[in-house]
Amino acid sequence: MKNSILIIIAVFSLSCSSIRKKEVLPVLGRYEVIEKTIDGKKTYDSIPHTIADFSFLNQDSMIVDNDFLKGKAYIADFFFTSCPTICPTMKKQLLRVFDKYKHEKDFAILSHTIDPKHDTIPLLKDFSERLGVTGGNWHFLYGTQEEIYSIGEKSYMLIAGEDSSAPGGYIHSGAFILVDDQKRVRGIYDGTDVDQVNILLIELDLLLNEIKSRN
Amino acid sequence: MKSKAAISIILFITPIFVACSQDVKLKQYIAKGEELYLANCIHCHQADGSGLAAVIPPVNSDFSIKNKAFSICVIKNGLQGEIEVEGQTYNGNMPSVAFTDLELAELITYLNNSWGKQESITTISEVEDALKNCR
Numbered sequence: 001m002k003n004s005i006l007i008i009i010a011v012f013s014l015s016c017s018s019i020r021k022k023e024v025l026p027v028l029g030r031y032e033v034i035e036k037t038i039d040g041k042k043t044y045d046s047i048p049h050t051i052a053d054f055s056f057l058n059q060d061s062m063i064v065d066n067d068f069l070k071g072k073a074y075i076a077d078f079f080f081t082s083c084p085t086i087c088p089t090m091k092k093q094l095l096r097v098f099d100k101y102k103h104e105k106d107f108a109i110l111s112h113t114i115d116p117k118h119d120t121i122p123l124l125k126d127f128s129e130r131l132g133v134t135g136g137n138w139h140f141l142y143g144t145q146e147e148i149y150s151i152g153e154k155s156y157m158l159i160a161g162e163d164s165s166a167p168g169g170y171i172h173s174g175a176f177i178l179v180d181d182q183k184r185v186r187g188i189y190d191g192t193d194v195d196q197v198n199i200l201l202i203e204l205d206l207l208l209n210e211i212k213s214r215n
Numbered sequence: 216m217k218s219k220a221a222i223s224i225i226l227f228i229t230p231i232f233v234a235c236s237q238d239v240k241l242k243q244y245i246a247k248g249e250e251l252y253l254a255n256c257i258h259c260h261q262a263d264g265s266g267l268a269a270v271i272p273p274v275n276s277d278f279s280i281k282n283k284a285f286s287i288c289v290i291k292n293g294l295q296g297e298i299e300v301e302g303q304t305y306n307g308n309m310p311s312v313a314f315t316d317l318e319l320a321e322l323i324t325y326l327n328n329s330w331g332k333q334e335s336i337t338t339i340s341e342v343e344d345a346l347k348n349c350r
Binding site for chain 2: 082084085086087088089091092095127129130131132
C-alpha cells in the first residue's frame with residue numbers, strides 16, 4: 001500500500017518535471033559571423049539576426065520607428081483589411097493579446113497592411129475603431145508596398161523560413177512574430193491557432209519580465 | 216381482429232418512422248452544412264459563430280432565424296453596405312459563392328441548429344421561395 005503510493009507520487013513528479021516550461025526564450029534566426037579587430041588582433045563574433053530599422057505611420061499618422069520602440073517588446077503581423085481568408089481569425093486572436101496587454105508600456109502590436117493601395121490611413125483608423133482598438137498600444141501600420149515587402153521578407157520572414165519568392169506568399173503564413181527590445185526575434189507563432197496563441201501569451205510574460213530586469 | 220391490430224400497429228409505427236427519417240434528414244443537413252461552413256465561412260464568422268468585433272457580424276444569434284429569407288439571399292448573393300445585427304451596425308463586404316439550393320438549405324439549417332439554436336430543417340422549397348424575393 002505504502003509502496004504503491006510512493007510509486008504514484010514518483011510517477012506524478014516525473015511527469016511534472018517533463019512538462020517544465022521554458023524559462024528563457026531562445027533567440028531565433030541565423031547568427032551572422034562578423035570580423036572584429038580588437039587591439040590589432042582579428043577576432044570573430046557571432047551576432048544574432050536582428051530586425052532592420054524601419055519607420056511607418058500608424059492609424060493616427062504617428063511615426064512608429066526604432067526610437068518609438070526603444071525598450072519595448074512587440075508582436076508583428078501582416079494582414080489587409082479586405083482579406084477574406086485567415087486575417088479575421090488572426091485579428092480575433094490578436095484581440096486576445098491586446099485585451100490582456102493594452103496598458104503595458106513595454107509592449108506594442110504592429111499590424112502591417114500589405115495592401116496600402118486600399119488600406120489608407122483613414123481606412124486603417126476606421127478598421128481599428130471597428131475592432132474596438134482605441135488608445136492602446138496596437139498600431140496599424142501604413143507604408144509603401146516596397147517598404148513593407150522589404151521589411152517583411154528581409155527582416156521577419158527570413159526567420160519564419162517562409163518561401164518569399166511568391167509575391168505576398170509569406171503573408172499568408174499567418175505568423176505572429178515576437179521581437180524583443182533589442183530587435184531580436186524570440187518567438188514565432190501561428191496566429192490562426194488558439195493553442196499557439198495561448199503559448200504566446202505565456203511566453204510574452206517571460207519576455208516582459210526579462211525586459212523589466214534589464215531596464 | 217387481426218387486421219385491426221395490424222392497422223393499429225401501422226398507425227402507431229408510421230409517425231415514428233416519419234419522425235425518425237425527418238430526424239435523420241435534419242442530422243444530414245446539419246452535417247453537410249457544417250462541412251460547407253468549415254470550407255467557406257469559418258475564416259470570417261469564426262468557429263463559434265461570433266464574427267469579429269464590429270467588422271464581421273455574428274451568425275450565432277437568432278438573426279438568421281428571424282430573418283431567414285434575407286439570410287438565404289445573403290449567403291447566395293453576398294452582401295455590401297450597412298446592416299444591423301443584434302444592435303450593432305456593420306458595413307463590410309461578404310463575398311458570394313455559387314451554392315446550389317440544396318447547399319443553401321444545408322447551410323441555413325446548420326446555422327439555425329448550432330451554438331445552442333434549435334430550429335427545424337429548412338427545405339429546398341423554402342430556399343427557392345426565398346430566392347425569388349431577394350432584393
